[in-house]
Amino acid sequence: MSEVVHCCQDRMVYESRRFNLPQAEIKCLMLFAEIGQQTVTQVAQGLDVAKSRASNILSDMATRGLVSFDPDPDDGRVKLVSLTDRGKEYAAEIGDFITRIHGAVLSRLEPPERVMVIKSLELLKNAMDSVKQQLEEM
Amino acid sequence: MSEVVHCCQDRMVYESRRFNLPQAEIKCLMLFAEIGQQTVTQVAQGLDVAKSRASNILSDMATRGLVSFDPDPDDGRVKLVSLTDRGKEYAAEIGDFITRIHGAVLSRLEPPERVMVIKSLELLKNAMDSVKQQLEEM
DNA sequence: CAAGTTGGTTAATGGTATTAACTAAGCATT
DNA sequence: AATGCTTAGTTAATACCATTAACCAACTTG
Structure with missing residues (x-):
């Protein structure tokens, strides 16, 4: 059991090295692939981390050119975050990789x-x- | 799937809070429960971390009075690490807790x-x- | 005995994550 | 319109997890 869990964590580490991105940012990309444009608070909920953590992750991702911030026209406090084209490319690549891995595991059964x-x-x-x-x- | 994994990580977090110990030290206690007296290098292998990491974990645990170091009479370089009585108590308590949790999960099937x-x-x-x-x- | 290997520690670095304190904006209510 | 509460987001302090690199001391071997 714990070995299965450990193996899944290893997969995250592998992904992280392979795509040269921290695990948190990979999870975040996958979240965007699922949900699209979101606020910082929504990302925090989606990743199940504190708002401050989400804020940091997103600003790192912005530095990497993976996400961009837009002001919400209806509420001056909120920032709408969305993937850039570069971010979408990455997300697609990683999503593909995960799908392939899952497929490979299932094909062994x-x-x-x-x-x-x-x-x-x-x-x-x-x-x-x-x-x-x-x-x-x- | 990923939810199952996440849930196992949550259990570690819960244990960590409950016993007021870092996760790494809990894993280490469980390793000692299994293996008994070991060298620092063996602990590193058992926990699957770098030697330096094991060294740090063990010295933190020594500060907490969970483990003690003894020189190896056959080799002046190696330190033999073993649980103190306090460490054994903790290990037993945590082992119990884990057994109970596993039992509870299985009893729901x-x-x-x-x-x-x-x-x-x-x-x-x-x-x-x-x-x-x-x-x-x- | 010199050279290389092994056991362990320390320091530097970086990722993960939280709580607390704070700013700014929105919303009520008087 | 001014006061006061709530919400969105950021920043700073702190703690844990973990690695690599540099190092010392002790053992082994030619």
């Missing part, structure tokens, strides 16, 4: 095993969530 | 599901290892 594995992960996730909730109540 | 989940994790691990190896060769 017989079709009936695939179904079983996916179902198991679902079950496991629910069980873990349930335990987690119980823990939080104590 | 029907017995046949349990077998399936465990088998799936095994399959998944092998598939991931295989992909990883292929990746490293490129």
